[in-house]
Amino acid sequence: MTNKEITLMTKQKLSKTLKQLMKQKPFSKITVSELIKECNVNRKTFYYHFQDIFELLKWTFEQEAFSIVKQYDITKDYEIIISFAYDYITNNSYIINCAYDSLGRDVLKSFFCTDIKTVVQSIIKSKEESIGIELTEDFRTFLCSLYTEGIAGMIINTAQHPKECSKEKLIEYFSIIINNSISSVIKAFNEKRTTNE
Numbered sequence: 001m002t003n004k005e006i007t008l009m010t011k012q013k014l015s016k017t018l019k020q021l022m023k024q025k026p027f028s029k030i031t032v033s034e035l036i037k038e039c040n041v042n043r044k045t046f047y048y049h050f051q052d053i054f055e056l057l058k059w060t061f062e063q064e065a066f067s068i069v070k071q072y073d074i075t076k077d078y079e080i081i082i083s084f085a086y087d088y089i090t091n092n093s094y095i096i097n098c099a100y101d102s103l104g105r106d107v108l109k110s111f112f113c114t115d116i117k118t119v120v121q122s123i124i125k126s127k128e129e130s131i132g133i134e135l136t137e138d139f140r141t142f143l144c145s146l147y148t149e150g151i152a153g154m155i156i157n158t159a160q161h162p163k164e165c166s167k168e169k170l171i172e173y174f175s176i177i178i179n180n181s182i183s184s185v186i187k188a189f190n191e192k193r194t195t196n197e
Helices: 003-024 032-039 043-049 053-069 074-091 093-103 105-131 137-160 167-196
Strands: none
Touching: 003 032, 003 043, 003 053, 003 093, 032 043, 032 053, 053 074, 053 093, 053 105, 074 093, 074 137, 074 167, 093 105, 093 137, 105 137, 105 167, 137 167
8 A cells, every 4th residue: 555545545534533522512612733643643643644534524614525526527417516615515514514614604705715716716717618718817806706605605504594595596596697797797897998998
């Protein structure tokens, strides 16, 4: 077994144990000592892989959700991605809600925002290319931030209130945004820019 495989197995073991502990107690009450005892690894091993428990939680979300989402082309495979994301959120709502209760909405959103931002940037760029309009960097950043914040907020809302919006509705609404909303905003920005020149 290679060092890379051993490292991944150790991280996965720590992640799995963290999730089990989060079923039993608030995230803020979980300590590194408790985690390593449950995992049967030493403190040095934990700190070799993670700076703290927050980093382990972020890694867990990235590995279980965002790394899978990034394998797809969001502009073509959005139904598969939304379906997967919905299932992941509803099946792991206890982790998201446990983290929310201990860390607050803003910290939890910040866990999601970096990865969501990458996905949103690729959608905007793809739409710019398909309609032949290039946005200014500042407006692209603004648009990306707007959608990133909205999606991160929806992830938390879905975990807290899973019955408020079905998987089918999320797919339908996201389809409207991908196929119409972003393109319309890009065109409107270009018209405004042309008028002002």
